[in-house]
Amino acid sequence: MLSNRRGMLLVALLCLQPDNSLDRDTLCRLLWPDRFPAQAKASLRQCLLDLRHQFESEGCGQVLIVTRAAVALDRRSLQSDLRALDAALEHSDGSAAAAILERIGSLPLLQAVSFNPTFDRWIAQKRQQVDMRLGQAAMQLVADLRAAGDSEASARLSAAAQARYPAARGLTDIALAVLPFPQIDLVGGNFFLAEGVTDELVSRLGKVEGIALAGRTSVLAVAPRRQTLTEMAASLRVTHLIEGEVRRTPDLITVRIALIEGATGTEIWADRIEGSIDEFFESRKVIGNNIIAAICRVLGLALSPAPMRRMTANRAAYSLYLQGRSLVRRSITDGAAAKSIELLEESLALDPDFAECWTALADAHIHNAVYTPCLDRVERSRKAAECAQRAVALDPGQGHALAIQGIHEWTRLNPAGALDLAFEAYAREPRNADVALRLGSFLLYIGRTRAALPFIEAGIEQDPAYGRNYGMLSTAHFNLGEMAPALAAGQRMIDLGMPGMWLAVINAANGERQQAAETYYAQRMLMNTVILPPAGTEPMSDAVRDAYWGIAAKGICSGDADARTAYCAMLDGLHQTMPDPCDPSIAFPAIWMGHAELVMKIYRQCIHPANMFGLMSLWADVEPIRRVRLHPDFMNFAEDLGMVEAWNRHGWPDLMPKGRPGA
Template identity: 45%
Template sequence: MDHKQKMALARRTKPALRASVFGGFKLFALDGSEVTISNRRARAILAMLCLAPDEALDRNYLSKLFWPGRFETQARASLRQCLLDIGKLFRSMNCDLLDVSRSSVSLKALAIQIDLGDLEAALAEENFGEASELLTSIGAKPLLDQMNFDEKFDDWLKLRRHETEQRLQVAVTTALSALKKSDKLADHVRLLNAWSLRSPDSNPIFNRKRGKVRIAVLPFKSSANPDDQGFFADGIVDELITAFGQVPQLLVAGRTSSFQFKDSRQNSAEIANALNVSYLLGGSVQRQEEQVRIDVGLIDAETGFESWSYSFDGSLDDIFAARANVAQAVTNGLSEALNLQGHQPKTRTLTTNREAYGLYLQGRALTIRAIGDGVLPTAIELLEKALEIDPDFAECWTALAEAEINMTVFTPCIDRLERCEKAAGFAQRALELSPEQAHARIVLAFHKWTQNDIVGALDLAFEAYRIEPNNPDIVNRVGSFLLYCGLCREALPYIEASIDQDPVNGRSYAILCGVHLNLGNIDAAIDAGQRMVDLGFPSIWLAAATAIGGDNNLAVQQYQKTKLLMNTVIFAPAGSTPMEPDAMDAYWLMAAKGLWSGEDQDRKSYCMVLEMLHATLHDPCDSTIVLPAIWMGDAQMVFKTLGKQITPANFFGFMSLWTDAEPINQVRLHPDFMDFAQRIGMVAAWEKYGWPDLLPKPPTMK
């Protein structure tokens, strides 16, 4: 019987003892009680045997290892007595554990079940769901942690740890390869994330920065016709960001962060520091009627000097037709200047029509901006005009889909579901024209959430990540979706990676604040919330972190400050009449106290207001109801809103369900919570991608 067969048989026979070698060594009886072994040497010998259960340990070696200062006869006698004591202890438990001969000692076959053996058996049997769960529970715990004797024992343990980790690495790598070949994306992602907790270097999201040159493409200065408004220059920047993102040795700052420095007066060192990059690529576009000159320069952030430059002169038609060639020329020149391996960017599916392209650039810029009176309706109008000119413009269909989704999130529209349905249709059209449209998959994922198909949403997000693993927006969405499902440890590296690459994107800090709150990292959550506020976003998550950290009075003050962003960053609920200033002040004070004063009466009063809003608002599932209901632990209101209809405007509230604090816990601990989770498709997502730490898998679902 080989090693794999023994492991599988041991799992089926349910031995009388169970051992854990990950973390501190522990032994358990069948009833779950821990078996205490007071003799340090006896405990260490058992640990050694459990770490190598198929091997016999030489008695002479053991006597010298644990009794090095004694004569050989004395040392062997001490070992003999130690083994007798071990045998006596376990015989009293009706367990025959050791197989002892004159020369060696080993574990009896099938006498003990070991967590390491369980993991290796699960991998060998291709039970990848169980393997992922075991790896997640094991995490980064060292083998036989805090077991120390002397230098010789440490050497033995170091060697055994290395051999075991190498064996696990091979088994997991083999499993991941098999899952990838069979196109089992969800199982692959789940196992990779679980293994990453133990071996971070195995996951690209953990080591994506290593050996890469960090660079930001800044908005180009534009000297153009008044009707151009710099959109042509922005188009060149977009082309370069996309091209650089395909170079394996480059890590490119996100567009959102780079464009924060448009027309900035800060010097190159300050901008590079804010964007966490070593190089800045800047440039200008000078246009006089139909003639265009493009100048590009690479600036070393450390010295402030330009280390490489490039120029292109020609007519607007020449440059428009040669956009891909310009991007390739700049990429080649940059690679040579930075001693990088050359790379041929993939050809993007853009239009050949200049007018359609100009309309697309203007519409996309407004879509990304999102916030402002009439911004998104104008964006949609421009993109629709572009598609009238060129209906096969795939990226424009994706941009139109994103604009419709942004309408449902950033404006008080009353037709959210209809717009989301339209957006899904536009995204599907984009994919029909160009299957590599990653952002189109994210739009479809939003739509899946509204259809209670969370598994489908996660599948699409990971597929988008496969296509564009270096796009911080895509990386952020993967992390966000995992967070909404309560998979906080798995979400954190994705969120951190997106912020590392796009560090001036305020939305990301709300997600980071949420994931740290859920992991119990209160100080880190407060820091992320404050950074979000500094970037001009609402202070509601900062208030949540502050209150959970224990300062209720300050949290109330912070939450009230959100009213300053009314009608700018945030808007009143759809169909509601704007409040008078005095009424708004009173409402925000009541809301702040209801959420974060810690007083039960304040909470009850605000819950009553939510009931009234739920009965009167045009959208009874509006985020102004959903998020406070979660934070106040109003389980029935959560079930009546998110349980009835998830929308792109309210589903971000899911991330707050997983904060282990009162009164938020009252939602998750409510007896109807699992029925709610089943109804909205969350349980199906857990079955495929793993169960949250705060919600152990029920025995009936194992």
Template identity: 25%
Template sequence: MERRLAAIMAADMVGYSRLMEADEQGIVARLRAHRIELIDPAIAKNNGRIIKTTGDGMLVEFQSVLDAVNCAVEIQRRMARRNADVPSDARIQFRIGINLGDIIFNDNDIFGDGVNIAARIEQIADSGGVCVAASVHDQVSGRLDIAFDDLGEKSLKNISRPIRVYRAVIDEPGVEPAPGQAPKAQAQAVSKPAIAVLPFANMSGDAEQEFFADGLTEDILTELSRRRELFVISRNSTFVYKGQAVNIQDVAKKLGAQYVVEGSVRKAGDRLRITVQLIDTATDTHIWAERYDRKLDDIFLVQDEITTAIVATLPGRLEAAQNDQLARKKPSNLAAYESVLAAKVLHHRSTREDNARAQELIGQAIGLDPEYGHAYAWRGCILGQAWGYGWCADREAAFVKVEADLNRALMLDDNDADVHRILAAVNITRSNFERARYHQERALALNPNYDLVVVQMGELLTWLGSPAEGVEWIEKAMRLNPHHPARFWSHLGKAHFTAKAYARAIEAFMRLPTMDALAHIFVAASHGWLGDRTAADAHVAALRRLDPQFDLETFLATIHYANEADLQHLRDGLSKAGLT
């Protein structure tokens, strides 16, 4: 047996039995997600060691009380963000207690009074709260940006002496600036475009269609709310205008919305016609309008189909309108959201110069609002692009920055699909396909109609050896966003090549406005397999002009096929094209 001083964190899940009874499989899956994405990384980052776990709790050892408290507060703050959109009776919440004391270590387990006190203090904590013993408080007070409430001395079960307990106030800073030290700068609020969806009008005169019109409106509201770059006015605010003839600009002013979506539903026989339009209230202009005519075989299927079509297309049109406005502004006037938007546009152009400017703008966004999780996610994406294309002097240092930005984004907003999308991409580059698939599926669950998430599912399936299925996902992304970035054609070309559909691969790559080295490589390999050496030679020559130092094995090391046979297929095609 070994005895030493240690900080012990005891945590358990509130209402575990009740939640498991209501939805056993769902709770197990969600708890596993919280462990993978939040709890275990937070413990590792703060130098903790998990001693034991139970179904609803765990004991963790830390060598430093500062690390223990930082870890506990990080977990609770991030869990609060994760629970923001979850009904109160379905939330997974934890109580955490921390004690500093003498611990007995034996056979990879811990015992003793110090452990018992940590467990009893945890039972005092509120749902989502952290309580600490006086021994912990005395060590961290004034050293962390956390305030504490003194709960006084508590009589704990099976502990003979009273223990003084403090509650961490985890939703507000607690350290005043030192004399002569300037207070922390307040971050600017992110000014996202606000959008209101007015109740769709029922034009059919059929009272039963009222339910369809309301359901369609609510579905659009729900799906648009998945987009973290939009501020969507709530249903309660917009449905007060149901059945009223309104002046759009007056409504927009009252709701504080820059954009308004309105539409109508008309049923005639077995046909259903739905119209929808997006209005910029600042200029009173129609940005986008569409009409959907469907046969009413299954009203719920039709509702889902039209909802998907609207919410997939509408953000793209809104973003295009924002881009037009940005083009008329001076860069010095850009706020945090607008800087992110402009950086995205430059990123999608996929050139070295545009990437460098995108990095400047995304850094500007973070400078304007250091708590803007979406900006950190996109800085990780933009830096990741520079890393992937070799546009950085120190690739390893760049990758470290990418991971740091994504970890920061996860801490600030676990429910941003972009964060998980980019984490999936990062894990692909490390050939960690299990983690890549996990984050990819999480991104899809958060926003199934986001074209960048959908297209990446096609990429991942291509790398995993299912290119035909990958083609389906990539083509779906193109349908979701008819104004998709040009690089979608490259993704489609790689999927077709891997599926050995060489003519289709060539056709996809030739749709690119400008062919880069990667495109010439895959087109050359496609012509190699088709036996057209003349065409292959032309693309090999173009590749050599773009990259005189091209080395085949170095290039192949950047291709992330899970199956060696797929990589050999590419190598053989390039050999047939005369590229060795």
């Protein structure tokens, strides 16, 4: 550690230079700006002498190369994250580059370094130059790896580079949300014209280089809140909005489309399309050829050729697809998920080659398996995988369908195969929030939290108003021991209407046990709305509900050994008596309480789409959760679940770098 502050800053300045060299005049100007040139040069000579003595006393050898005109670092003696990243990118080592980027995260180069205004301005400029250079090099390597067929390395490096270097995405300048269009219909009937326009806009804009598109789920969550346009733009973290309306009369359909500047709410472009119903159905071509091109011109973007969208030519099939897809995530309590499957299947009966509809049906089956109480969750997962497989066979660009197939591989105890599919999905659709989040979740499940975080953050950047996403983000930070961001993400999850048990668990681990128990107990009020009764069970009375949640809150959050033992015994009993012995209502609290025997029993018996989400919570190195990982049978358990194979193929967990539970 250098004791001379100016000496430390001098070395830092040299590290930022491509050739690790700076002329003496520049060093004098930056480090001694308030001294006359002769004084500054004398101070530099003394500083270099002090550095040489210190390096020699610590056995570092000749670190500095000093000439009459310049000072340089001997590259052979230089070890830093920046140097290592440069070397990894230079040698096309995507895995090493990704690992370094994941480790440094968003920390600035030479963090917490400040000296004087001249120095600070120079450092800020150099940081920008270095980040731009490294970001461009990283994304070029991503393209090279993708072209070489290395989907895992390209996906991992892409996510890490996007997290560190937003400008490298080519996305940050323009972030866009397409708001739902109202339909003013003076005719009646099931003509989902407005949904068709927004569907086409979203699909086409999502393929334009230079645009980051807000996820549909977040848009649907924000749109009904009666916010102003500027408030919606802030909620969705976008720079621009597209709004409009569809008006239908007996003779004419009129579509109005407007581009809004998010910061001011000002309309900066608008257009109108008119025609008959037949002309409207063909208007997808008009939107693609004219509207999208006009929007790109206004935004200063070049409209690059994109793969043709393989849509249906059947009007009825398209209408059913729009209806079914819009229902998938809107409700979990009124049969909407089941109805969505019915509508999508009707669409495919009319056009069995409609690839996007097969993907939507696969997604509906998974959503149904997760959120609808049922006893055939693995069967629904199998159906989803079959639909997804059909989608990819019809259109290899359906990356989301590949990720859905990965979910079913988990139920087949094949997490290595699941990750293969998820990485390939990301290589095909890196801008799809669902794809990024599925890959991030799979990595969380096997304990690769640092590798998972960039994918989760990338997904949330595009889908910032979906509470489930913050459950993953909160758990990721918790697993890494980053309590403040974990708590913030957990609170955001509650704010967006999702259950807050994860926040309670983190609060308890943070020593705020009373608050944790209160937060956990408060979630009982979500029963029968957000939290549905387990499959095959009747809704609890208020008294029984309150008693059960009180025992659970104490057992998980209080830190009282007797309360934990009592709730563990209750979960053992539920596992033996409930129609689904592997239900999340048993599996999740078993993990949070470190009830290792029950956790291993449940997941050996059955992994299904509803309980696999709990696997991400195995990897917090806190009491009592760590008891599962430290259990003597854990490695056998991991072998049985296929995790060891996944670790060998995709990297070992952060907490087990040497393959040992206690490492």
